[in-house]
Amino acid sequence: MDLRHLRYFVAIAETGSVTVAAERRLHISQPSLSRQIRDLEEELGVKLFTRGARGVELTVSGHAFLDHARLALLQVDTATEAARRAAQPTKQAFALGFLTGHEMIWLPRVTQVLRDELPNIEVTVSSGYSPDLAEALVSGRLDVAFLRAEPGFDLEYQIVSKEKLIVLMPSDHRLTARTAVNPVELAAETFITATNRAAVLRDVIERYLLENEVDIAPEHGVDNLAMAxxxxxxxxxxxxxxxYVTNLLPWSVVSRPVQGAAPTINLVIGYSASNSSPVLKLFLSKVEELIATDSAWGSRHSIINLMKA
Incomplete structure:
Protein backbone atom coordinates (compact mmCIF):
# COMPACT_ATOMS: atom_id res chain seq x y z
CA MET A 1 0.00 0.00 0.00
CA ASP A 2 1.23 3.48 -0.78
CA LEU A 3 -0.11 7.04 -0.48
CA ARG A 4 -1.47 6.92 -4.00
CA HIS A 5 -3.86 4.13 -3.03
CA LEU A 6 -5.14 6.20 -0.10
CA ARG A 7 -5.67 9.30 -2.22
CA TYR A 8 -7.51 7.29 -4.88
CA PHE A 9 -9.73 5.64 -2.27
CA VAL A 10 -10.64 8.96 -0.58
CA ALA A 11 -11.38 10.61 -3.94
CA ILE A 12 -13.90 7.89 -4.88
CA ALA A 13 -15.46 7.93 -1.41
CA GLU A 14 -15.96 11.71 -1.53
CA THR A 15 -17.29 11.88 -5.09
CA GLY A 16 -19.33 8.66 -4.99
CA SER A 17 -18.20 7.82 -8.50
CA VAL A 18 -15.19 6.14 -10.04
CA THR A 19 -15.73 8.11 -13.25
CA VAL A 20 -15.98 11.52 -11.55
CA ALA A 21 -13.01 10.79 -9.30
CA ALA A 22 -10.90 9.70 -12.26
CA GLU A 23 -11.78 12.56 -14.59
CA ARG A 24 -12.26 15.54 -12.28
CA ARG A 25 -10.19 14.85 -9.19
CA LEU A 26 -7.34 12.57 -10.13
CA HIS A 27 -7.00 13.11 -13.89
CA ILE A 28 -6.29 9.47 -14.66
CA SER A 29 -8.20 6.92 -16.71
CA GLN A 30 -11.17 5.11 -15.17
CA PRO A 31 -9.80 1.58 -15.83
CA SER A 32 -6.51 2.51 -14.15
CA LEU A 33 -8.33 3.85 -11.08
CA SER A 34 -10.53 0.75 -10.84
CA ARG A 35 -7.45 -1.45 -11.02
CA GLN A 36 -5.71 0.51 -8.23
CA ILE A 37 -8.73 0.13 -5.95
CA ARG A 38 -8.92 -3.63 -6.65
CA ASP A 39 -5.23 -3.88 -5.70
CA LEU A 40 -5.95 -2.01 -2.46
CA GLU A 41 -8.89 -4.26 -1.63
CA GLU A 42 -6.82 -7.36 -2.29
CA GLU A 43 -4.08 -6.10 0.02
CA LEU A 44 -6.56 -5.31 2.78
CA GLY A 45 -8.54 -8.50 2.24
CA VAL A 46 -11.89 -6.66 2.36
CA LYS A 47 -14.30 -4.97 0.00
CA LEU A 48 -14.29 -1.18 0.30
CA PHE A 49 -17.03 -0.33 -2.21
CA THR A 50 -20.18 -1.81 -3.59
CA ARG A 51 -21.85 -0.72 -6.80
CA GLY A 52 -25.40 0.62 -6.51
CA ALA A 53 -27.97 2.49 -8.55
CA ARG A 54 -26.44 5.82 -7.51
CA GLY A 55 -22.85 4.79 -8.16
CA VAL A 56 -20.38 3.29 -5.73
CA GLU A 57 -21.06 3.18 -2.02
CA LEU A 58 -18.80 2.47 0.91
CA THR A 59 -19.10 -0.88 2.66
CA VAL A 60 -18.92 -1.14 6.43
CA SER A 61 -15.20 -1.83 6.06
CA GLY A 62 -14.90 1.14 3.69
CA HIS A 63 -16.48 3.50 6.24
CA ALA A 64 -14.08 2.26 8.90
CA PHE A 65 -11.09 2.70 6.58
CA LEU A 66 -12.08 6.21 5.37
CA ASP A 67 -11.42 8.20 8.56
CA HIS A 68 -8.04 6.55 9.05
CA ALA A 69 -7.11 7.14 5.39
CA ARG A 70 -7.99 10.83 5.68
CA LEU A 71 -6.00 11.14 8.91
CA ALA A 72 -2.98 9.47 7.34
CA LEU A 73 -3.08 11.83 4.34
CA LEU A 74 -3.48 14.85 6.62
CA GLN A 75 -0.45 13.80 8.67
CA VAL A 76 1.59 13.35 5.50
CA ASP A 77 0.58 16.81 4.23
CA THR A 78 1.43 18.34 7.61
CA ALA A 79 4.82 16.66 7.66
CA THR A 80 5.51 17.84 4.10
CA GLU A 81 4.67 21.45 4.97
CA ALA A 82 6.84 21.31 8.10
CA ALA A 83 9.79 20.08 6.05
CA ARG A 84 9.31 22.87 3.51
CA ARG A 85 9.11 25.51 6.23
CA ALA A 86 12.30 24.18 7.77
CA ALA A 87 14.05 24.48 4.41
CA GLN A 88 12.77 28.06 4.00
CA PRO A 89 12.79 29.71 7.43
CA THR A 90 10.07 32.26 8.17
CA LYS A 91 11.12 35.84 7.49
CA GLN A 92 11.73 38.11 10.45
CA ALA A 93 8.83 40.47 11.09
CA PHE A 94 9.26 44.24 11.31
CA ALA A 95 6.24 46.42 12.13
CA LEU A 96 6.43 50.09 11.12
CA GLY A 97 4.04 52.84 12.21
CA PHE A 98 3.60 56.33 10.78
CA LEU A 99 1.85 59.47 11.88
CA THR A 100 -0.94 59.62 9.30
CA GLY A 101 0.33 61.19 6.09
CA HIS A 102 4.01 60.65 6.86
CA GLU A 103 4.05 57.19 5.30
CA MET A 104 3.97 58.89 1.90
CA ILE A 105 7.22 60.68 2.73
CA TRP A 106 9.12 58.25 4.91
CA LEU A 107 8.19 54.74 3.78
CA PRO A 108 10.11 55.07 0.47
CA ARG A 109 13.15 56.30 2.41
CA VAL A 110 12.94 53.45 4.91
CA THR A 111 12.80 50.90 2.10
CA GLN A 112 15.74 52.63 0.46
CA VAL A 113 18.01 52.29 3.50
CA LEU A 114 16.83 48.71 4.13
CA ARG A 115 16.83 47.67 0.47
CA ASP A 116 19.55 45.02 0.87
CA GLU A 117 17.76 43.38 3.81
CA LEU A 118 14.15 43.60 2.56
CA PRO A 119 14.12 40.13 0.94
CA ASN A 120 14.67 38.66 4.42
CA ILE A 121 12.19 40.88 6.28
CA GLU A 122 8.39 40.70 6.45
CA VAL A 123 7.43 44.38 6.77
CA THR A 124 3.99 45.52 7.93
CA VAL A 125 2.94 49.18 7.80
CA SER A 126 0.22 51.07 9.68
CA SER A 127 -0.64 54.72 10.31
CA GLY A 128 -2.53 56.55 13.04
CA TYR A 129 -2.51 59.22 15.71
CA SER A 130 0.75 59.82 17.56
CA PRO A 131 -0.49 58.70 21.03
CA ASP A 132 -1.87 55.48 19.52
CA LEU A 133 1.47 54.78 17.87
CA ALA A 134 3.24 55.30 21.19
CA GLU A 135 0.89 52.84 22.89
CA ALA A 136 1.52 50.30 20.12
CA LEU A 137 5.28 50.63 20.65
CA VAL A 138 4.95 50.05 24.39
CA SER A 139 2.70 47.01 23.88
CA GLY A 140 5.03 45.53 21.25
CA ARG A 141 2.58 45.74 18.34
CA LEU A 142 5.03 48.06 16.56
CA ASP A 143 8.81 47.93 16.39
CA VAL A 144 9.39 51.49 15.20
CA ALA A 145 7.11 54.47 14.63
CA PHE A 146 7.49 57.93 13.12
CA LEU A 147 5.58 60.10 15.56
CA ARG A 148 5.78 62.97 18.03
CA ALA A 149 7.81 62.64 21.23
CA GLU A 150 4.79 61.75 23.33
CA PRO A 151 5.32 62.36 27.07
CA GLY A 152 4.37 59.71 29.59
CA PHE A 153 5.58 56.69 27.63
CA ASP A 154 8.64 54.58 28.42
CA LEU A 155 10.13 54.95 24.95
CA GLU A 156 13.33 56.06 23.29
CA TYR A 157 13.04 58.92 20.81
CA GLN A 158 15.41 60.18 18.15
CA ILE A 159 14.72 63.28 16.07
CA VAL A 160 14.72 62.66 12.34
CA SER A 161 13.21 65.92 11.10
CA LYS A 162 12.16 69.40 12.24
CA GLU A 163 8.94 70.40 10.49
CA LYS A 164 7.99 74.02 10.03
CA LEU A 165 4.44 75.06 10.77
CA ILE A 166 2.60 76.88 8.01
CA VAL A 167 -0.73 78.71 7.76
CA LEU A 168 -3.63 76.93 6.09
CA MET A 169 -6.41 79.06 4.59
CA PRO A 170 -9.22 78.84 2.02
CA SER A 171 -7.91 79.24 -1.52
CA ASP A 172 -9.90 82.48 -1.99
CA HIS A 173 -8.99 84.02 1.38
CA ARG A 174 -7.70 87.60 1.41
CA LEU A 175 -4.40 86.50 2.99
CA THR A 176 -3.52 84.43 -0.07
CA ALA A 177 -2.23 87.71 -1.50
CA ARG A 178 0.56 87.61 1.10
CA THR A 179 3.81 85.81 0.39
CA ALA A 180 4.00 85.23 4.16
CA VAL A 181 1.52 85.76 6.98
CA ASN A 182 2.29 87.97 9.98
CA PRO A 183 1.23 86.01 13.08
CA VAL A 184 -0.60 89.10 14.37
CA GLU A 185 -3.03 88.74 11.46
CA LEU A 186 -4.21 85.40 12.83
CA ALA A 187 -5.99 87.13 15.71
CA ALA A 188 -8.68 88.58 13.44
CA GLU A 189 -9.58 85.22 11.92
CA THR A 190 -11.52 82.14 12.90
CA PHE A 191 -8.74 80.00 14.32
CA ILE A 192 -8.47 76.22 14.29
CA THR A 193 -6.00 74.54 16.61
CA ALA A 194 -5.01 71.10 17.87
CA THR A 195 -6.82 69.35 20.72
CA ASN A 196 -5.39 67.42 23.66
CA ARG A 197 -5.35 64.38 21.40
CA ALA A 198 -2.51 66.12 19.52
CA ALA A 199 -1.02 67.71 22.63
CA VAL A 200 2.55 68.00 21.32
CA LEU A 201 1.38 70.03 18.31
CA ARG A 202 -1.02 72.07 20.44
CA ASP A 203 1.81 73.06 22.81
CA VAL A 204 4.01 74.20 19.89
CA ILE A 205 1.17 76.36 18.51
CA GLU A 206 0.35 77.90 21.89
CA ARG A 207 4.00 78.68 22.62
CA TYR A 208 4.43 80.35 19.22
CA LEU A 209 1.36 82.54 19.67
CA LEU A 210 2.45 83.48 23.19
CA GLU A 211 5.96 84.43 22.03
CA ASN A 212 4.45 86.65 19.34
CA GLU A 213 1.93 88.19 21.78
CA VAL A 214 -1.03 86.94 19.74
CA ASP A 215 -4.09 86.40 21.91
CA ILE A 216 -6.44 83.95 20.23
CA ALA A 217 -9.40 81.98 21.55
CA PRO A 218 -9.59 79.05 19.11
CA GLU A 219 -13.07 78.35 17.81
CA HIS A 220 -12.42 74.78 16.67
CA GLY A 221 -10.16 71.95 17.78
CA VAL A 222 -8.89 69.05 15.67
CA ASP A 223 -6.85 65.96 16.38
CA ASN A 224 -5.69 65.16 12.84
CA LEU A 225 -4.69 66.92 9.64
CA ALA A 226 -7.61 65.72 7.55
CA MET A 227 -10.03 67.29 10.02
CA ALA A 228 -8.02 70.51 10.04
CA TYR A 244 3.85 68.07 5.31
CA VAL A 245 0.11 68.76 5.18
CA THR A 246 0.73 70.33 1.76
CA ASN A 247 0.81 66.75 0.40
CA LEU A 248 -2.83 66.37 1.41
CA LEU A 249 -4.42 69.68 0.36
CA PRO A 250 -7.43 69.84 -1.97
CA TRP A 251 -7.87 72.74 -4.40
CA SER A 252 -10.01 74.62 -1.87
CA VAL A 253 -7.23 74.99 0.71
CA VAL A 254 -3.80 76.58 0.27
CA SER A 255 -0.85 77.32 2.52
CA ARG A 256 1.46 80.24 3.25
CA PRO A 257 4.57 80.47 5.43
CA VAL A 258 4.64 82.74 8.48
CA GLN A 259 6.74 85.87 8.58
CA GLY A 260 9.96 85.59 10.49
CA ALA A 261 11.17 82.46 12.24
CA ALA A 262 8.62 79.73 11.79
CA PRO A 263 7.68 77.48 14.69
CA THR A 264 8.86 73.91 14.30
CA ILE A 265 7.74 70.55 15.60
CA ASN A 266 9.97 67.50 15.85
CA LEU A 267 9.24 64.31 14.00
CA VAL A 268 10.94 61.46 15.84
CA ILE A 269 11.37 57.75 15.53
CA GLY A 270 10.23 56.00 18.67
CA TYR A 271 10.99 52.51 19.89
CA SER A 272 11.11 50.52 23.10
CA ALA A 273 14.54 49.91 24.59
CA SER A 274 13.33 46.47 25.71
CA ASN A 275 12.64 45.41 22.11
CA SER A 276 15.33 42.86 21.22
CA SER A 277 14.41 42.53 17.54
CA PRO A 278 17.55 42.15 15.39
CA VAL A 279 15.75 43.99 12.60
CA LEU A 280 15.17 46.94 14.94
CA LYS A 281 18.86 46.94 15.81
CA LEU A 282 19.70 46.95 12.11
CA PHE A 283 17.25 49.77 11.43
CA LEU A 284 18.64 51.92 14.25
CA SER A 285 22.14 51.47 12.85
CA LYS A 286 20.91 53.10 9.65
CA VAL A 287 19.06 56.07 11.15
CA GLU A 288 21.84 58.51 10.22
CA GLU A 289 21.57 57.34 6.62
CA LEU A 290 17.80 57.85 6.84
CA ILE A 291 18.25 61.40 8.13
CA ALA A 292 20.71 62.07 5.31
CA THR A 293 18.05 61.08 2.77
CA ASP A 294 15.73 63.63 4.36
CA SER A 295 18.37 66.36 4.04
CA ALA A 296 18.94 65.47 0.41
CA TRP A 297 15.19 65.52 -0.27
CA GLY A 298 14.89 68.87 1.51
CA SER A 299 17.57 70.37 -0.73
CA ARG A 300 15.85 69.08 -3.88
CA HIS A 301 12.49 70.35 -2.61
CA SER A 302 13.93 73.85 -2.04
CA ILE A 303 15.39 73.93 -5.55
CA ILE A 304 12.02 72.90 -7.04
CA ASN A 305 10.23 75.63 -5.08
CA LEU A 306 12.72 78.24 -6.30
CA MET A 307 12.16 77.12 -9.88
CA LYS A 308 8.40 77.47 -9.38
CA ALA A 309 8.70 80.96 -7.84
Missing part, protein backbone atom coordinates in the same frame (compact mmCIF):
# COMPACT_ATOMS: atom_id res chain seq x y z
CA UNK A 229 -8.14 70.76 6.25
CA UNK A 230 -11.89 70.07 6.23
CA UNK A 231 -12.58 72.75 8.84
CA UNK A 232 -10.45 75.33 7.03
CA UNK A 233 -12.50 74.74 3.91
CA UNK A 234 -15.88 74.66 5.63
CA UNK A 235 -15.51 77.42 8.26
CA UNK A 236 -13.13 79.64 6.27
CA UNK A 237 -10.86 79.56 9.27
CA UNK A 238 -7.07 79.52 9.51
CA UNK A 239 -4.83 76.90 11.09
CA UNK A 240 -1.17 76.43 11.90
CA UNK A 241 -0.19 72.93 10.83
CA UNK A 242 3.03 71.02 10.01
CA UNK A 243 4.33 71.64 6.50
Missing amino acids: VSLVASTRGLALMPE
Whole structure:
Protein backbone atom coordinates (compact mmCIF):
# COMPACT_ATOMS: atom_id res chain seq x y z
CA MET A 1 0.00 0.00 0.00
CA ASP A 2 1.23 3.48 -0.78
CA LEU A 3 -0.11 7.04 -0.48
CA ARG A 4 -1.47 6.92 -4.00
CA HIS A 5 -3.86 4.13 -3.03
CA LEU A 6 -5.14 6.20 -0.10
CA ARG A 7 -5.67 9.30 -2.22
CA TYR A 8 -7.51 7.29 -4.88
CA PHE A 9 -9.73 5.64 -2.27
CA VAL A 10 -10.64 8.96 -0.58
CA ALA A 11 -11.38 10.61 -3.94
CA ILE A 12 -13.90 7.89 -4.88
CA ALA A 13 -15.46 7.93 -1.41
CA GLU A 14 -15.96 11.71 -1.53
CA THR A 15 -17.29 11.88 -5.09
CA GLY A 16 -19.33 8.66 -4.99
CA SER A 17 -18.20 7.82 -8.50
CA VAL A 18 -15.19 6.14 -10.04
CA THR A 19 -15.73 8.11 -13.25
CA VAL A 20 -15.98 11.52 -11.55
CA ALA A 21 -13.01 10.79 -9.30
CA ALA A 22 -10.90 9.70 -12.26
CA GLU A 23 -11.78 12.56 -14.59
CA ARG A 24 -12.26 15.54 -12.28
CA ARG A 25 -10.19 14.85 -9.19
CA LEU A 26 -7.34 12.57 -10.13
CA HIS A 27 -7.00 13.11 -13.89
CA ILE A 28 -6.29 9.47 -14.66
CA SER A 29 -8.20 6.92 -16.71
CA GLN A 30 -11.17 5.11 -15.17
CA PRO A 31 -9.80 1.58 -15.83
CA SER A 32 -6.51 2.51 -14.15
CA LEU A 33 -8.33 3.85 -11.08
CA SER A 34 -10.53 0.75 -10.84
CA ARG A 35 -7.45 -1.45 -11.02
CA GLN A 36 -5.71 0.51 -8.23
CA ILE A 37 -8.73 0.13 -5.95
CA ARG A 38 -8.92 -3.63 -6.65
CA ASP A 39 -5.23 -3.88 -5.70
CA LEU A 40 -5.95 -2.01 -2.46
CA GLU A 41 -8.89 -4.26 -1.63
CA GLU A 42 -6.82 -7.36 -2.29
CA GLU A 43 -4.08 -6.10 0.02
CA LEU A 44 -6.56 -5.31 2.78
CA GLY A 45 -8.54 -8.50 2.24
CA VAL A 46 -11.89 -6.66 2.36
CA LYS A 47 -14.30 -4.97 0.00
CA LEU A 48 -14.29 -1.18 0.30
CA PHE A 49 -17.03 -0.33 -2.21
CA THR A 50 -20.18 -1.81 -3.59
CA ARG A 51 -21.85 -0.72 -6.80
CA GLY A 52 -25.40 0.62 -6.51
CA ALA A 53 -27.97 2.49 -8.55
CA ARG A 54 -26.44 5.82 -7.51
CA GLY A 55 -22.85 4.79 -8.16
CA VAL A 56 -20.38 3.29 -5.73
CA GLU A 57 -21.06 3.18 -2.02
CA LEU A 58 -18.80 2.47 0.91
CA THR A 59 -19.10 -0.88 2.66
CA VAL A 60 -18.92 -1.14 6.43
CA SER A 61 -15.20 -1.83 6.06
CA GLY A 62 -14.90 1.14 3.69
CA HIS A 63 -16.48 3.50 6.24
CA ALA A 64 -14.08 2.26 8.90
CA PHE A 65 -11.09 2.70 6.58
CA LEU A 66 -12.08 6.21 5.37
CA ASP A 67 -11.42 8.20 8.56
CA HIS A 68 -8.04 6.55 9.05
CA ALA A 69 -7.11 7.14 5.39
CA ARG A 70 -7.99 10.83 5.68
CA LEU A 71 -6.00 11.14 8.91
CA ALA A 72 -2.98 9.47 7.34
CA LEU A 73 -3.08 11.83 4.34
CA LEU A 74 -3.48 14.85 6.62
CA GLN A 75 -0.45 13.80 8.67
CA VAL A 76 1.59 13.35 5.50
CA ASP A 77 0.58 16.81 4.23
CA THR A 78 1.43 18.34 7.61
CA ALA A 79 4.82 16.66 7.66
CA THR A 80 5.51 17.84 4.10
CA GLU A 81 4.67 21.45 4.97
CA ALA A 82 6.84 21.31 8.10
CA ALA A 83 9.79 20.08 6.05
CA ARG A 84 9.31 22.87 3.51
CA ARG A 85 9.11 25.51 6.23
CA ALA A 86 12.30 24.18 7.77
CA ALA A 87 14.05 24.48 4.41
CA GLN A 88 12.77 28.06 4.00
CA PRO A 89 12.79 29.71 7.43
CA THR A 90 10.07 32.26 8.17
CA LYS A 91 11.12 35.84 7.49
CA GLN A 92 11.73 38.11 10.45
CA ALA A 93 8.83 40.47 11.09
CA PHE A 94 9.26 44.24 11.31
CA ALA A 95 6.24 46.42 12.13
CA LEU A 96 6.43 50.09 11.12
CA GLY A 97 4.04 52.84 12.21
CA PHE A 98 3.60 56.33 10.78
CA LEU A 99 1.85 59.47 11.88
CA THR A 100 -0.94 59.62 9.30
CA GLY A 101 0.33 61.19 6.09
CA HIS A 102 4.01 60.65 6.86
CA GLU A 103 4.05 57.19 5.30
CA MET A 104 3.97 58.89 1.90
CA ILE A 105 7.22 60.68 2.73
CA TRP A 106 9.12 58.25 4.91
CA LEU A 107 8.19 54.74 3.78
CA PRO A 108 10.11 55.07 0.47
CA ARG A 109 13.15 56.30 2.41
CA VAL A 110 12.94 53.45 4.91
CA THR A 111 12.80 50.90 2.10
CA GLN A 112 15.74 52.63 0.46
CA VAL A 113 18.01 52.29 3.50
CA LEU A 114 16.83 48.71 4.13
CA ARG A 115 16.83 47.67 0.47
CA ASP A 116 19.55 45.02 0.87
CA GLU A 117 17.76 43.38 3.81
CA LEU A 118 14.15 43.60 2.56
CA PRO A 119 14.12 40.13 0.94
CA ASN A 120 14.67 38.66 4.42
CA ILE A 121 12.19 40.88 6.28
CA GLU A 122 8.39 40.70 6.45
CA VAL A 123 7.43 44.38 6.77
CA THR A 124 3.99 45.52 7.93
CA VAL A 125 2.94 49.18 7.80
CA SER A 126 0.22 51.07 9.68
CA SER A 127 -0.64 54.72 10.31
CA GLY A 128 -2.53 56.55 13.04
CA TYR A 129 -2.51 59.22 15.71
CA SER A 130 0.75 59.82 17.56
CA PRO A 131 -0.49 58.70 21.03
CA ASP A 132 -1.87 55.48 19.52
CA LEU A 133 1.47 54.78 17.87
CA ALA A 134 3.24 55.30 21.19
CA GLU A 135 0.89 52.84 22.89
CA ALA A 136 1.52 50.30 20.12
CA LEU A 137 5.28 50.63 20.65
CA VAL A 138 4.95 50.05 24.39
CA SER A 139 2.70 47.01 23.88
CA GLY A 140 5.03 45.53 21.25
CA ARG A 141 2.58 45.74 18.34
CA LEU A 142 5.03 48.06 16.56
CA ASP A 143 8.81 47.93 16.39
CA VAL A 144 9.39 51.49 15.20
CA ALA A 145 7.11 54.47 14.63
CA PHE A 146 7.49 57.93 13.12
CA LEU A 147 5.58 60.10 15.56
CA ARG A 148 5.78 62.97 18.03
CA ALA A 149 7.81 62.64 21.23
CA GLU A 150 4.79 61.75 23.33
CA PRO A 151 5.32 62.36 27.07
CA GLY A 152 4.37 59.71 29.59
CA PHE A 153 5.58 56.69 27.63
CA ASP A 154 8.64 54.58 28.42
CA LEU A 155 10.13 54.95 24.95
CA GLU A 156 13.33 56.06 23.29
CA TYR A 157 13.04 58.92 20.81
CA GLN A 158 15.41 60.18 18.15
CA ILE A 159 14.72 63.28 16.07
CA VAL A 160 14.72 62.66 12.34
CA SER A 161 13.21 65.92 11.10
CA LYS A 162 12.16 69.40 12.24
CA GLU A 163 8.94 70.40 10.49
CA LYS A 164 7.99 74.02 10.03
CA LEU A 165 4.44 75.06 10.77
CA ILE A 166 2.60 76.88 8.01
CA VAL A 167 -0.73 78.71 7.76
CA LEU A 168 -3.63 76.93 6.09
CA MET A 169 -6.41 79.06 4.59
CA PRO A 170 -9.22 78.84 2.02
CA SER A 171 -7.91 79.24 -1.52
CA ASP A 172 -9.90 82.48 -1.99
CA HIS A 173 -8.99 84.02 1.38
CA ARG A 174 -7.70 87.60 1.41
CA LEU A 175 -4.40 86.50 2.99
CA THR A 176 -3.52 84.43 -0.07
CA ALA A 177 -2.23 87.71 -1.50
CA ARG A 178 0.56 87.61 1.10
CA THR A 179 3.81 85.81 0.39
CA ALA A 180 4.00 85.23 4.16
CA VAL A 181 1.52 85.76 6.98
CA ASN A 182 2.29 87.97 9.98
CA PRO A 183 1.23 86.01 13.08
CA VAL A 184 -0.60 89.10 14.37
CA GLU A 185 -3.03 88.74 11.46
CA LEU A 186 -4.21 85.40 12.83
CA ALA A 187 -5.99 87.13 15.71
CA ALA A 188 -8.68 88.58 13.44
CA GLU A 189 -9.58 85.22 11.92
CA THR A 190 -11.52 82.14 12.90
CA PHE A 191 -8.74 80.00 14.32
CA ILE A 192 -8.47 76.22 14.29
CA THR A 193 -6.00 74.54 16.61
CA ALA A 194 -5.01 71.10 17.87
CA THR A 195 -6.82 69.35 20.72
CA ASN A 196 -5.39 67.42 23.66
CA ARG A 197 -5.35 64.38 21.40
CA ALA A 198 -2.51 66.12 19.52
CA ALA A 199 -1.02 67.71 22.63
CA VAL A 200 2.55 68.00 21.32
CA LEU A 201 1.38 70.03 18.31
CA ARG A 202 -1.02 72.07 20.44
CA ASP A 203 1.81 73.06 22.81
CA VAL A 204 4.01 74.20 19.89
CA ILE A 205 1.17 76.36 18.51
CA GLU A 206 0.35 77.90 21.89
CA ARG A 207 4.00 78.68 22.62
CA TYR A 208 4.43 80.35 19.22
CA LEU A 209 1.36 82.54 19.67
CA LEU A 210 2.45 83.48 23.19
CA GLU A 211 5.96 84.43 22.03
CA ASN A 212 4.45 86.65 19.34
CA GLU A 213 1.93 88.19 21.78
CA VAL A 214 -1.03 86.94 19.74
CA ASP A 215 -4.09 86.40 21.91
CA ILE A 216 -6.44 83.95 20.23
CA ALA A 217 -9.40 81.98 21.55
CA PRO A 218 -9.59 79.05 19.11
CA GLU A 219 -13.07 78.35 17.81
CA HIS A 220 -12.42 74.78 16.67
CA GLY A 221 -10.16 71.95 17.78
CA VAL A 222 -8.89 69.05 15.67
CA ASP A 223 -6.85 65.96 16.38
CA ASN A 224 -5.69 65.16 12.84
CA LEU A 225 -4.69 66.92 9.64
CA ALA A 226 -7.61 65.72 7.55
CA MET A 227 -10.03 67.29 10.02
CA ALA A 228 -8.02 70.51 10.04
CA VAL A 229 -8.14 70.76 6.25
CA SER A 230 -11.89 70.07 6.23
CA LEU A 231 -12.58 72.75 8.84
CA VAL A 232 -10.45 75.33 7.03
CA ALA A 233 -12.50 74.74 3.91
CA SER A 234 -15.88 74.66 5.63
CA THR A 235 -15.51 77.42 8.26
CA ARG A 236 -13.13 79.64 6.27
CA GLY A 237 -10.86 79.56 9.27
CA LEU A 238 -7.07 79.52 9.51
CA ALA A 239 -4.83 76.90 11.09
CA LEU A 240 -1.17 76.43 11.90
CA MET A 241 -0.19 72.93 10.83
CA PRO A 242 3.03 71.02 10.01
CA GLU A 243 4.33 71.64 6.50
CA TYR A 244 3.85 68.07 5.31
CA VAL A 245 0.11 68.76 5.18
CA THR A 246 0.73 70.33 1.76
CA ASN A 247 0.81 66.75 0.40
CA LEU A 248 -2.83 66.37 1.41
CA LEU A 249 -4.42 69.68 0.36
CA PRO A 250 -7.43 69.84 -1.97
CA TRP A 251 -7.87 72.74 -4.40
CA SER A 252 -10.01 74.62 -1.87
CA VAL A 253 -7.23 74.99 0.71
CA VAL A 254 -3.80 76.58 0.27
CA SER A 255 -0.85 77.32 2.52
CA ARG A 256 1.46 80.24 3.25
CA PRO A 257 4.57 80.47 5.43
CA VAL A 258 4.64 82.74 8.48
CA GLN A 259 6.74 85.87 8.58
CA GLY A 260 9.96 85.59 10.49
CA ALA A 261 11.17 82.46 12.24
CA ALA A 262 8.62 79.73 11.79
CA PRO A 263 7.68 77.48 14.69
CA THR A 264 8.86 73.91 14.30
CA ILE A 265 7.74 70.55 15.60
CA ASN A 266 9.97 67.50 15.85
CA LEU A 267 9.24 64.31 14.00
CA VAL A 268 10.94 61.46 15.84
CA ILE A 269 11.37 57.75 15.53
CA GLY A 270 10.23 56.00 18.67
CA TYR A 271 10.99 52.51 19.89
CA SER A 272 11.11 50.52 23.10
CA ALA A 273 14.54 49.91 24.59
CA SER A 274 13.33 46.47 25.71
CA ASN A 275 12.64 45.41 22.11
CA SER A 276 15.33 42.86 21.22
CA SER A 277 14.41 42.53 17.54
CA PRO A 278 17.55 42.15 15.39
CA VAL A 279 15.75 43.99 12.60
CA LEU A 280 15.17 46.94 14.94
CA LYS A 281 18.86 46.94 15.81
CA LEU A 282 19.70 46.95 12.11
CA PHE A 283 17.25 49.77 11.43
CA LEU A 284 18.64 51.92 14.25
CA SER A 285 22.14 51.47 12.85
CA LYS A 286 20.91 53.10 9.65
CA VAL A 287 19.06 56.07 11.15
CA GLU A 288 21.84 58.51 10.22
CA GLU A 289 21.57 57.34 6.62
CA LEU A 290 17.80 57.85 6.84
CA ILE A 291 18.25 61.40 8.13
CA ALA A 292 20.71 62.07 5.31
CA THR A 293 18.05 61.08 2.77
CA ASP A 294 15.73 63.63 4.36
CA SER A 295 18.37 66.36 4.04
CA ALA A 296 18.94 65.47 0.41
CA TRP A 297 15.19 65.52 -0.27
CA GLY A 298 14.89 68.87 1.51
CA SER A 299 17.57 70.37 -0.73
CA ARG A 300 15.85 69.08 -3.88
CA HIS A 301 12.49 70.35 -2.61
CA SER A 302 13.93 73.85 -2.04
CA ILE A 303 15.39 73.93 -5.55
CA ILE A 304 12.02 72.90 -7.04
CA ASN A 305 10.23 75.63 -5.08
CA LEU A 306 12.72 78.24 -6.30
CA MET A 307 12.16 77.12 -9.88
CA LYS A 308 8.40 77.47 -9.38
CA ALA A 309 8.70 80.96 -7.84
